[in-house]
Amino acid sequence: MKRGLPQNMRAYIEELIGQSLGYLKREGTLTLDEPVKVQVERTRDRSHGDYACNIAMVLARKVGRNPRQLAELISARLPSSKRIDKVEIAGPGFLNFFASPHYLRVVVREVLAQGRDYGRAPAGSRGEVLAEYVSANPTGPLHVGHGRGAAYGASLSSILDAAGYRVTREYYVNDHGRQMDILAVSVWLRYLELAGERVDFPGNAYRGDYIYDIAREVRERHGDKLRHTQQAVVDGLPADGDGQAAEIHIDALIARSRELLGPDGYEACFSAALDTMVSDIREDLGAFGVQFDRWFSERSLETSGALERAIERLDREGWLYVKDGATWFKASELGDDKDRVVIRENGRTTYFASDVAYLLDKLERCPGTSLYIFGADHHGYVPRLKAAARGLGESPDRLDFQLVQFAILFRGGRKVQMSTRSGSFVTLRELREEVGNDAARYFYVMRSHEQHLDFDLDLAKSSANENPVYYIQYAHARISSVFRQLDARGFRYNQAIGEAAMDRLDSEYEQALLRTIGRYPEVIEGAADRRAPHVLAHYLHDLASEFHSWYNNSQFLVDDDDARNARLNLVAAVGQVLRNGLELIGVAAPEEM
RNA sequence: GUCCCGGUAGCUCAGCAGGAUAGAGCAGCCGCCUCCUAAGCGGCAGGUCGCAGGUUCGACUCCUGCCCGGGACGCCA
Structure with missing residues (x-):
């Protein structure tokens, strides 16, 4: 990766500040015993520049100076950089960095050059993840609750993949019992x-x-x-x-x-x-765009000997004992609230024993993290699986549990009653047919997975402006339309001319879009770190919003070659980022609507 | 009883390892199409961030207690 890409800006500024602090230390102005962790973040308010650092407030007490004075010192020793226009000290002692306009515009070239790869970290650079999701019992059709786990799991897996993890997707088939x-x-x-x-x-x-x-x-x-x-x-x-x-x-x-x-x-x-x-x-x-690399059969654990091996392993580590004719795992000594039976009195292994065997198998196959995506009703599994990991002699830190809260359907402002037994439940298939795959995928991940989801069927079906899916897709369709209009109006798009004239992108709308598309790689990284696809969903909505504003306030297909091509470059870049992001959450980016 | 998730504008929700005047979308009201799709844009109005303490230069954010809502606690799968 080249240095100086927009996505590295934060790290770059952190380094500048580090250098300034080092200088102050060497010249004796400051005495710092321990190394300090410099943190730079994106500003929320444009008037605060593009990046801000709170280091002066953090350090003020340690070095016995007031924050603003310390900020002045740091600012004065900051190496100059072409990427930074100016640095201001504001509020209680923030250092506000203003990226140079030239630097902001570089992002367009990056997006166009990298295309589908824009925002993607090098494959495997962040390690491996084995993600298991859905894993519904194959005793009936999937219902809308499974749908949320599927959409979340698939979107998160894609995001992790984009963020540089090597991801394996698995469905555990409970075909035994x-x-x-x-x-x-x-x-x-x-x-x-x-x-x-x-x-x-x-x-x-x-x-x-x-x-x-x-x-x-x-x-x-x-x-x-x-x-x-x-x-x-x-x-x-x-x-x-x-x-x-x-x-x-x-x-x-x-x-x-x-x-x-x-x-x-x-x-x-x-x-x-x-x-x-x-x-x-x-x-x-x-059909929902949710794929798996492997459908793992629970029965195979028995035939492959994995079950036996896992139990032997627990035994060898000294975590098993026999009571009332059953074989127990001393889970309570490993963080669980009670011991768990692995072999029943009747000689059959328990469901939990299969879980341990599958866990062992996962840990052996994947050197990184085992990601469990459960429905919220399974939260009780967390401590017992962590105990199992410890019992197998592995670190529970290699397990990552994400609990997806329930989805409740609303129609006409009223809750749609669901009951599995009576058969009146709404299946995922019915939902997909009713609202479409795109709306379903988006609605499922537009809220934090830790939050109960009120799924408004009327809104999801609505083709009016209030539907956020169409809002985003419409932005993409408009972009396609702009390029279709080129020929109709006798223009030709020349990327090189546009790149040479990027300084023509100087309106507030254009500046805002430059900042936003430059932020995309950080959004992917943040969504991956937080296991939160909704962060990406919100980002795409914001990006679409900024594009719509620009679209309504500016003409792209103007006679001026420089201005037109510069704008078309930005339009193309926005389209590319929309496509990249939508693909990760499994939503189509239509050419027209 | 123990544990998990949540309680932010009328409604549905953002607010990421604490940070600068709390944001968005709906719904409400007022505007904008001889012009690249108005499935769009602009504006107005709207909040004691469940309650009470604590930590801090600074708390919607962290800690404790309480209240309210949802869920989980089998030799079931």
Whole structure:
């Protein structure tokens, strides 16, 4: 990376101040025992220049001078620089730096030269991240809650990638366990129903219509091979009912299914259900622009021996003990609030044991950070997984947990009721069809993930000015339109002429845009560091806003070659930054609307 | 009971390791299209930053307590 790029301006100024402090120290004006951390930040107010530093206030007490006086000293010893026009001392002792207009304009050339790479740090320069998100049980279609995790996870992964992390995206498929068995049995019962058997469908089974679809497939493939009489199915089974009775009933039903169907027959129902659900989820997410590098099967942990290995590892480290016939992990000694069972009394491993095995696998495969993106209801997993990391002899610092709060849909100003059991929940697919992928992706990440999200369906569907997605996309469409108009008006765009005439970009609108597009790399870095895609979403809205203001106040396609080409360079640069940013949050940048 | 997230303008929310007069979008009111898409722009009005203490030169931001809202605490998955 060349020195002197706009994105390095902060570091550059920090270095200048460091030099000034070093000088003051050497000449004996100041006595500083410990090295000081100089921090420069972007100003919020234009009148405060472009960058500000609070070092004088931080150091004032230590060196026994008042802040403004100290600021004067630092300012006087600052090496001169072509990039800085002037330095002012303001307020309680801020050092305000004004970037030179020439320096501000350099950014346009950088954006145009780097194109899609503008704002991207060198690949892998920040290490590796293994991001796991969505990981919804494959027992039904994704709903709108999963959608938020998907949009957040995908956007954050892209942002981390742009910020220089090497990112692997994974979906953990819970294809092992009771819920999957219930799903398999649900399919079988529907299959029997389709075959003409009279069945009493348990209250606890999966009732969605998609179960019929899977059952139909099973029937097409296996005909009547899996058919048994209703009598055989329910004979001697404990009755269905509410609460506990329902659980007992369905467990007995699972056991009966296995008996009657045998391993192959049961597997037929099971795998049909699993394959259908996983491919349905994959298709759904794919259409939503959410991709994964790997779909990690929970069952594979057992077949690969990873499960056994993880338990052995915990044992070897001395964290296991046996009580009441079960094997426990001493999580409470490692920061969790209670110990956790890894092997049940009945000899089967727990869900938590799988989590530990998957964690070990992740830590071994990825030398960097394991990023967990959970729904907020899973926050209890944080201490136990950290305990697991410690138990495996790894640092919990290698785990990063991001909890995504719930999304609540609003229509007509009223909450849309959702209930999984009754089947009246809104699926992600329905949401996408209703508001479109772009609006859904944007709305999901426009708020901090730590914040509950009120998802206004009417607003997301609105094609009026209040919809922030269209607002941003419209800016991009306008930019495309400007270039389309070039030919129509008999002009030609010449980037070189524009670059030679960049000093023509002198209006307040142009200056503001220069500052904003120059800020983009820092926005990416900040969004990545804070795991906060909404920072980027807000930035894009700001950028669009500044562009719209400029558009309404200036004419781009003027007769003056210099002015026209200089402006077109800036227009092109804004378009490029919009495209780069929108791509990271999975929103299209349309040529026209 | 313990733990997690939140409480900023009428509504929905920004405000990033504390910083210079608290911002945006909606909604409300008033303006702007013989001109590159008005899905746009400009202006006005609107807030004791939940409450009370504390730390600091400086607190919406950090600490403690309390109040309110949402959620989590299985040998379930």
